[in-house]
Structures are given as C-alpha cells and as structure tokens.
Amino acid sequence: MAQIRGTAGYHLGGPNPFGAPKEDVADPSPLDAIREQTSKIEDILDTISEPIKPYLPAIGRFLIVVTFLEDAIRIITQWNDQLVYLNSYRHIPNGLTHLFLIVNVLTMFACSTMVIIRKHSDYAVAGLMGVVVTQALGYGLIFDLNFFLRNLSVIGGLIMVLSDSWVRKTKAFAGLPQLDEKDRKMYFQLAGRVLLIFLFIGFVFSGEWSVWRIGVSVIGLIACIMVVVGFKAKFSATLLVVILSVFNILVNNFWTLHEHHPHKDFAKYDFFQILSIVGGLLLLVNSGPGQFSIDEKKKVY
Numbered sequence: 001m002a003q004i005r006g007t008a009g010y011h012l013g014g015p016n017p018f019g020a021p022k023e024d025v026a027d028p029s030p031l032d033a034i035r036e037q038t039s040k041i042e043d044i045l046d047t048i049s050e051p052i053k054p055y056l057p058a059i060g061r062f063l064i065v066v067t068f069l070e071d072a073i074r075i076i077t078q079w080n081d082q083l084v085y086l087n088s089y090r091h092i093p094n095g096l097t098h099l100f101l102i103v104n105v106l107t108m109f110a111c112s113t114m115v116i117i118r119k120h121s122d123y124a125v126a127g128l129m130g131v132v133v134t135q136a137l138g139y140g141l142i143f144d145l146n147f148f149l150r151n152l153s154v155i156g157g158l159i160m161v162l163s164d165s166w167v168r169k170t171k172a173f174a175g176l177p178q179l180d181e182k183d184r185k186m187y188f189q190l191a192g193r194v195l196l197i198f199l200f201i202g203f204v205f206s207g208e209w210s211v212w213r214i215g216v217s218v219i220g221l222i223a224c225i226m227v228v229v230g231f232k233a234k235f236s237a238t239l240l241v242v243i244l245s246v247f248n249i250l251v252n253n254f255w256t257l258h259e260h261h262p263h264k265d266f267a268k269y270d271f272f273q274i275l276s277i278v279g280g281l282l283l284l285v286n287s288g289p290g291q292f293s294i295d296e297k298k299k300v301y
Contacts (some may be wrong), residue, residue: 063279156195230293
C-alpha cells in the first residue's frame with residue numbers, strides 16, 4: 001500500500017527531485033540479444049524469399065525424394081553390375097537379386113511420385129523408409145557409420161514430409177483417448193528436426209581437418225543445436241541449407257569427373273543425398289519448428 005500511495009501522490013515513478021540515481025534497467029540476456037539480431041536477418045530473408053515462398057513445400061518434397069529417383073535410375077542403367085555385386089559379393093541367390101532390385105525400383109518410383117504430388121503420403125513415406133532399411137541390409141552397409149548417419153537424416157526429411165502432409169483434424173475411436181493430428185504433427189516435427197542434423201555430424205567427424213573445415217563445422221554445429229532445440233529454427237535451417245549447398249557443389253561435383261572415374265558414383269550418390277536433407281530443411285523453414293521448441297514457448301510466455 002505504501003508503494004501505491006507513494007507513486008500516486010508523490011510521483012515517485014518520475015525523476016527523483018533529490019538527485020538520487022535512477023534504478024538501472026536490467027540488461028537483456030545474451031539469448032534475447034541473439035534473438036533480436038536473428039529476427040532482423042529473418043525479416044530480410046523473408047523479404048528476399050517472398051516470391052518463392054508458395055513453392056517451398058513443393059521444392060522441399062521434390063528434393064527429399066530426388067535421391068530415391070536417382071537411385072532407381074542408377075539401378076536400371078547399371079542393372080548387370082548390380083546383379084553381379086549382389087550375387088558375387090553379397091551371396092544373394094540369382095532369383096532373389098532380380099526380385100530385390102525390381103521391388104526397390106518400383107517402390108522408389110511409385111512412392112517418390114506420391115510424395116511429390118502429395119497423395120497417400122503416409123504409405124509413400126513408409127515405402128521409402130522400407131527402401132532405406134532393405135538397401136542397408138542388402139548392400140551390407142548397415143554398420144557403415146557415415147551411411148547410417150546420412151540415412152538417419154534422409155529419414156528425418158521423410159518424417160518432415162509426413163508432418164507437412166497432415167491436416168489438423170481429430171480422429172476419435174471408441175474407448176481410446178483422442179489423438180489430434182496436430183499433436184502427432186508436433187512430435188513428428190521434433191523427430192524430424194533431430195534426425196535432419198545427423199548428416200552434418202557425419203560431415204564433422206569425417207575427412208581431413210583444415211582451417212575452413214573447422215570454421216564451417218563450428219558454425220554448422222551451432223546451427224544444428226539451434227535446429228534441435230527450436231531456437232530461431234528457420235534462420236538456423238536456412239544457414240544449414242546454404243552451408244550444405246555450397247559444400248555439395250564444391251565437394252560432390254561429380255559432373256567434373258571422368259565417366260569411368262572410381263569415385264564418380266560415390267560423389268553422385270552423396271550429392272543427391274545431401275539434396276534430400278536440404279529438402280527436409282526447406283520444409284522446416286516453411287512450416288517452422290512446431291510447438292516443442294524455444295521459439296513457440298517464447299510466443300506463449
């Protein structure tokens with residue numbers, strides 16, 4: 001009451017007539033300072049990207065499945081080589097090798113098309129995830145750490161496709177708790193965010209170290225952490241898109257290699273896989289991090 005009376009009657013909220021120092025205003029926290037700066041950058045990026053914003057979801061979905069389309073075409077164009085490898089090195093019987101390749105090619109073409117046109121996305125994503133698992137087993141790459149991390153990121157992109165495709169409606173079942181698709185979308189957005197960054201972790205811990213690599217790794221890891229916790233996720237995802245795109249063009253430039261160069265296929269495979277992760281990040285830029293994020297919690301509080 002004394003505070004209320006004093007402020008009302010003697011204007012203690014204004015300048016002190018006796019010259020006493022004013023109470024200092026608390027300095028903003030480092031998090032708030034970072035938020036303010038990144039918000040300015042986000043506003044600039046929003047202005048620049050305004051013309052392509054309506055097309056971002058379609059571009060993202062296409063880039064996510066482009067590695068599957070390239071893989072299907074590669075299997076067809078290298079059919080005999082694929083059969084020899086599976087039969088001679090993986091010791092898979094002849095009939096099963098044909099069946100394995102045919103099923104993989106048809107599944108990749110069909111499911112990729114469904115993802116692009118946004119039809120039956122649940123089944124399409126499940127089919128493409130099945131391809132990732134069966135190829136890891138079939139080609140004996142299940143214990144290859146780099147392959148494992150890259151495919152976790154590809155799966156993260158597919159999960160982003162799934163969350164992007166769900167509409168906000170409620171499905172109720174008798175005797176069971178109601179599950180809102182909005183809630184499912186939140187969980188899948190979180191899982192997609194976490195899985196998308198594994199590709200960059202694989203990049204950090206592979207290859208030879210240099211000054212530029214250390215610098216890119218530090219910036220990228222900070223951006224990855226921001227993506228995972230959902231702090232300025234759109235800005236950090238955009239930063240990762242730029243880093244991965246530049247890296248992809250400079251390092252995985254398969255088009256500069258001779259047709260029979262031993263690393264051409266590997267560079268081509270890596271190039272399209274990174275394009276898939278870039279597609280997942282673009283969906284994140286478009287849809288935002290979801291409710292399990294610092295950005296959304298900030299809006300609430």
